[in-house]
Amino acid sequence: MCCSGFLKMMMFIFNGTIFLAGAAILGVGIWVKVDSNSLMGILDSVEELPSEVSQVANIAYLLIAVGAVLLVIGFLGCCGAIRESRCMLLLFFSIVLIIFLIEVAGAVVLLVFKDVAQDLFDSLETEVQKSLRAKFGKDESLTSLWNTTMEGFQCCGYKNYTDFNNSPFYVQNNGFYPSYCCNGTDVGGMCSGEAAEASAELGLVDGCFNKLLQLIEDNAVIVAAVALGIAALEIAAMVVSMVLYKQIGNKA
Numbered sequence: 001m002c003c004s005g006f007l008k009m010m011m012f013i014f015n016g017t018i019f020l021a022g023a024a025i026l027g028v029g030i031w032v033k034v035d036s037n038s039l040m041g042i043l044d045s046v047e048e049l050p051s052e053v054s055q056v057a058n059i060a061y062l063l064i065a066v067g068a069v070l071l072v073i074g075f076l077g078c079c080g081a082i083r084e085s086r087c088m089l090l091l092f093f094s095i096v097l098i099i100f101l102i103e104v105a106g107a108v109v110l111l112v113f114k115d116v117a118q119d120l121f122d123s124l125e126t127e128v129q130k131s132l133r134a135k136f137g138k139d140e141s142l143t144s145l146w147n148t149t150m151e152g153f154q155c156c157g158y159k160n161y162t163d164f165n166n167s168p169f170y171v172q173n174n175g176f177y178p179s180y181c182c183n184g185t186d187v188g189g190m191c192s193g194e195a196a197e198a199s200a201e202l203g204l205v206d207g208c209f210n211k212l213l214q215l216i217e218d219n220a221v222i223v224a225a226v227a228l229g230i231a232a233l234e235i236a237a238m239v240v241s242m243v244l245y246k247q248i249g250n251k252a
Helices: 001-036 052-084 086-135 139-154 169-170 193-201 209-252
Strands: none
Touching: 001 209, 052 086, 052 209, 086 139, 086 169, 139 209, 169 193
16 A cells, blocks of 8 residues: 555656646647747748758647657646546556657667758758848848847848848848848948848857857757756656556456
């Protein structure tokens, strides 16, 4: 009885943590989906995207799906332990095992993607530049999206200020660039070519692509630690659920 009670408590702890993690992931997924001003929204404005890169835009749906499933398995684990239901415990174990295998497969895919990411973003650069030079300053939604991105990341263009060359904004403003391309030297909300070049050469203003890479690199350790923690909890939860499953079977 003492051992059984301890295992039930462990199930509550494990599944409570998984439930909260699922709620957090679900919340992030919903936020990414509804935040039309996020950097991910830029992908939707670029024509002729490489098929591999276009799939990144679907990450919000993946996060929502994973979060929802984690909520369900957290609920099944708690109810299965409380009611001592072998069916619910077995269902819980099966779903957690499937999720764990998907996570392992996803980790392998990410490792592979890391090796080809530079090539993919290099091919994306041409399409983004084409989009900027054709629509920035003319397409209101794209212009607003890029302005929000450049302001938030303190960056200029995809790679640098030259991405805006010959764009509608550039032509309408007699060769001036957006103010984000300068480092405190903008004139009337715009940036001269000399100031933009100087800011870029001195490393005072970086491209948004480099800023995004830096953000990912800065948080890579945190993401990896969280992923390993969740994986460890899932393995522990599977072990405990099977022990309870066996004990309930012996009682019957």
